[in-house]
Amino acid sequence: xxxxxxxxxxxxxxxxxxxxxxxxxxxxxxxxxxxxxxxxxxxxxxxxxxxxxxxxxxxxxxxxxxxxxxxxxxxxxxxxxxxxxxxxxxxxxxxxxxxxxxxxxxxxxxxxxxxxxxxxxxxxxxxxxxxxxxxxxxxxxxxxxxxxxxxxxxxxxxxxxxxxxxxxxxxxxxxxxxxxxxxxxxxxxxxxxxxxxxxxxxxxxxxxxxxxxxxxxxxxxxxxxxxxxxxxxxxxxxxxxxxxxxxxxxxxxxx
Numbered sequence: 001x002x003x004x005x006x007x008x009x010x011x012x013x014x015x016x017x018x019x020x021x022x023x024x025x026x027x028x029x030x031x032x033x034x035x036x037x038x039x040x041x042x043x044x045x046x047x048x049x050x051x052x053x054x055x056x057x058x059x060x061x062x063x064x065x066x067x068x069x070x071x072x073x074x075x076x077x078x079x080x081x082x083x084x085x086x087x088x089x090x091x092x093x094x095x096x097x098x099x100x101x102x103x104x105x106x107x108x109x110x111x112x113x114x115x116x117x118x119x120x121x122x123x124x125x126x127x128x129x130x131x132x133x134x135x136x137x138x139x140x141x142x143x144x145x146x147x148x149x150x151x152x153x154x155x156x157x158x159x160x161x162x163x164x165x166x167x168x169x170x171x172x173x174x175x176x177x178x179x180x181x182x183x184x185x186x187x188x189x190x191x192x193x194x195x196x197x198x199x200x201x202x203x204x205x206x207x208x209x210x211x212x213x214x215x216x217x218x219x220x221x222x223x224x225x226x227x228x229x230x231x232x233x234x235x236x237x238x239x240x241x242x243x244x245x246x247x248x249x250x251x252x253x254x255x
Contacts, residue, residue, distance in 0.1 A: 006193065006249040007200045009059070009179065010237055011039070017206070017237035018050045018058070024205070024242025028057035030095055030123070035204075036229055037066025038126070041082045044089070051090040059123060060086040061095040062113070069099040069127040076109055083116045093120045095150070097127025104131060105140040114144050124149045126181065138168055141176065148177035150202055157183030158192055165196040186244040193252055201249075205241035209234045 010021035012029040021029045031050050032039035040063045042050075047060055062082050064075045071079070079096070086094055096113050098106040105124075114122055124146045131137040134154055141149050151168065153161015158180040168178045180192055181202030189201060211232035223229060 005199060005253055008242070008246055008249065009181075009200060009202045010242060011035070011181070011202060011204045012050075012237055013204075013206075014236065015046055015049045015053065018054055020237040020239045021205070021242055022054055022056050024237075024239035025246050026056060026242055028059060028092075029054070030059045030061060030202070032061045032063075034066060035235075039063060040065060041079075044085060047086060047089045047091060057092045057121075058090075059093040059095050059121065060091045061125065062086070063096075063125075069097050069130060070101055070106075071098055071109065076112070079113060080116050083113060083120075087117070087120060091120065093117075093122060093147070095123040095125045097125040099127055099130060102132070104133075105137050105144075107140055107144060110141075110144050114146065121148075122146045123179070126150050126152065129154045134164060134168065135171060138171060138176070138178075142172070146176060148179050148200065150179050150181045152180065152182035159183060159188050162192060162195050165192070165198065169197045184245075186241065186248055189245055190248050190252060193249065203242075203245060204235075205237050205245060206235040207238035207241065209236055 007027040009028045009030055010026045012018040012021055012031050013035045018029045031042050033042045034040040039061050041061060051058055062079050064078045083094055094117050098109040100106045124141045128137055128149050128151045152158045153164040155161035165180050172178045177200050178198055179200040179202050180198050184192060184201055184203045213232060
């Protein structure tokens, strides 16, 4: 399988998903916790075990909470500590993003994070999709030394964001990798790759797995009334879905 041109990154919500991503042939994983909140920093144990089990690239998201990307001084200090831990545990890179109240890239805060992560591969995550000017924000992210930016083209799904993604790929040139993500799978990755010119893609490739719990108390939920998830089902990366998506990219390589 020749994937010299295209690379597939898996958004992994657990060590189990990391292992499945590797089994499926992924180039890299982004390890996250709290996927329903858009992803937050995983635990020490998750990072350590993922590094122990993986021979592919391991990126770790550095995000102290869900919600917006305007962080307090305390949250910023926590992110600096998390970068230190990720480095010590052998992560290949980190995934970050900070914004100002006006919807611009917070270059001061982000610079402090990139300085702390010197030597690691740095991705600016989908905080980019919440900025008020995508083209200006891309230039700022390039100036901060980030290696790639993860974006849906400022739309809910990457397929909807194809027009802007195409513009961003052209604007970026060889200065930074524009990596489409959100809603990408084996059914649309060929279209997105062909129409945007992107070379790296971010997918989850998850399938549901039912809990083995036999006794279940229907009166109690651990997540609270505002969290709508099936607590007796896990969504985990599926190696077969990863393989099928890679096969689509391999077909493009041969054209």
